[in-house]
Amino acid sequence: MKYDVVVVGARIGGSTASLFASKKGLDVLMIEKNQEIGTPVQCAEATSSSTFQTLEMEPSPKYVCSEIKGADVYAPDGTHGHLEGGYAEGFILERKIFDKHLAIESAKVGTDIMVKTRVKDLIRRDGKVCGLVATHMGHTLEIEADVVIAADGIESQVARKAGLKTQQTPSTLCSCAQYEMVGVDYDPHYLQFYFGREIAPGGYVWVFPKGDGVANVGVGVRSDTKTAYSFLRKFTANMDATPVELNIGGVPVQGPVDKTYTDGLMVVGDAAGQVEPFTGGGIHVTAHCARIAGEVAVEAIEKDDTSRGFLKNYQKLWKKEVGKDLKESLKYRKIMDQLSDEEMNILAKFLKDQDLESISKMSMLGFVREYPQFLKLLKEIL
Numbered sequence: 001m002k003y004d005v006v007v008v009g010a011r012i013g014g015s016t017a018s019l020f021a022s023k024k025g026l027d028v029l030m031i032e033k034n035q036e037i038g039t040p041v042q043c044a045e046a047t048s049s050s051t052f053q054t055l056e057m058e059p060s061p062k063y064v065c066s067e068i069k070g071a072d073v074y075a076p077d078g079t080h081g082h083l084e085g086g087y088a089e090g091f092i093l094e095r096k097i098f099d100k101h102l103a104i105e106s107a108k109v110g111t112d113i114m115v116k117t118r119v120k121d122l123i124r125r126d127g128k129v130c131g132l133v134a135t136h137m138g139h140t141l142e143i144e145a146d147v148v149i150a151a152d153g154i155e156s157q158v159a160r161k162a163g164l165k166t167q168q169t170p171s172t173l174c175s176c177a178q179y180e181m182v183g184v185d186y187d188p189h190y191l192q193f194y195f196g197r198e199i200a201p202g203g204y205v206w207v208f209p210k211g212d213g214v215a216n217v218g219v220g221v222r223s224d225t226k227t228a229y230s231f232l233r234k235f236t237a238n239m240d241a242t243p244v245e246l247n248i249g250g251v252p253v254q255g256p257v258d259k260t261y262t263d264g265l266m267v268v269g270d271a272a273g274q275v276e277p278f279t280g281g282g283i284h285v286t287a288h289c290a291r292i293a294g295e296v297a298v299e300a301i302e303k304d305d306t307s308r309g310f311l312k313n314y315q316k317l318w319k320k321e322v323g324k325d326l327k328e329s330l331k332y333r334k335i336m337d338q339l340s341d342e343e344m345n346i347l348a349k350f351l352k353d354q355d356l357e358s359i360s361k362m363s364m365l366g367f368v369r370e371y372p373q374f375l376k377l378l379k380e381i382l
């Protein structure tokens with residue numbers, strides 16, 4: 001078997017890369033180890049309209065559960081800020097449907113898909129990746145490819161087998177646990193975020209409403225002592241709601257890996273750490289970078305140059321387009337890490353009265369004069 005491009009993993013990263021490579025007429029195969037694309041879900045399912053712009057798709061009620069107009073953010077003492085519109089706008093997806101829909105769209109433009117097929121190894125010649133070995137229902141297959149795109153998520157083995165340093169460690173990951181719950185009667189148009197070391201050390205609690213009393217209620221933590229699940233149980237203990245699904249997973253929150261390409265291979269999405277470290281949002285970034293990978297694969301094959309010298313363009317482009325945002329997001333995550341609950345409360349009280357789009361230097365200076373412990377953080381932000 002021989003393809004122009006073989007993509008490993010068939011969720012947001014894999015389907016986007018294969019969609020944009022197939023659209024331009026390449027022979028593309030996408031391989032997924034699970035028997036069904038999109039399950040199990042490991043996501044709170046919130047995304048921004050930029051995802052749809054990247055995919056050149058309209059948000060459809062087929063896979064959008066609720067339209068988000070804003071967010072409520074709670075400090076440990078309950079101080080509450082409300083965000084309306086702007087960055088807080090977006091959608092809650094039904095990812096089981098959305099991910100499969102995206103794979104279907106990719107198949108419609110020509111992508112071949114194999115499910116229940118696990119990639120075990122890479123084929124390399126003279127140091128260059130030129131295919132892979134997979135198993136399907138007890139059979140071993142060797143598939144040749146000019147380009148391999150690794151979109152195999154947080155536990156990615158494929159890029160590592162090609163020599164890229166994509167391994168995450170407990171310190172670079174946020175551990176998450178989430179219930180999809182019934183009986184959560186929040187406004188379906190607003191996200192809820194709760195911060196505090198007691199409820200979610202190194203992360204936050206989210207309640208993302210899907211409408212009709214259903215919501216994703218989850219916790220992301222970076223803790224050496226307790227599991228995300230134990231924090232989730234504690235947060236939901238007094239809620240008059242019941243779970244219909246439990247998801248557990250890790251989010252890379254240390255920023256992208258240093259190198260995302262080598263001879264004959266590119267790595268995208270969670271496998272490449274392409275997630276906003278502050279929010280843990282990866283859907284829009286993964287879609288953006290995976291589209292670039294698909295398009296660079298097209299050019300590489302047209303020019304008959306799939307060497308690392310050419311595939312480097314992928315890294316150049318994603319860094320140019322999303323690199324700055326990811327860096328900023330990491331900076332804010334590191335700042336949050338330094339704040340005690342008391343400092344979060346003080347900051348929340350200050351921010352509550354500000355227009356976040358245009359906080360004046362004067363009001364910041366006044367704040368730092370009153371609370372000099374924030375001077376160092378302010379310097380880091382500026």
Ligand SMILES: Cc1cc2nc3c(=O)[nH]c(=O)nc-3n(C[C@H](O)[C@H](O)[C@H](O)COP(=O)(O)OP(=O)(O)OC[C@H]3O[C@@H](n4cnc5c(N)ncnc54)[C@H](O)[C@@H]3O)c2cc1C
Nearest residue numbers: 009013033043044045046119152153176249269270282283
């Ligand atoms: C609890 C939680 C909540 C989150 N909430 C949000 C959110 O609200 N908004 C947001 O934007 N982001 C969120 N994220 C992050 C987001 O889910 C990811 O960034 C995004 O799904 C990454 O997509 P991906 O295609 O790179 O990887 P994945 O979605 O992990 O897909 C990888 C695919 O590769 C397959 N695979 C792996 N190994 C192999 C192999 N050897 N052979 C074949 N197939 C293989 C897997 O089965 C899987 O289908 C959340 C993450 C978690 C864990």
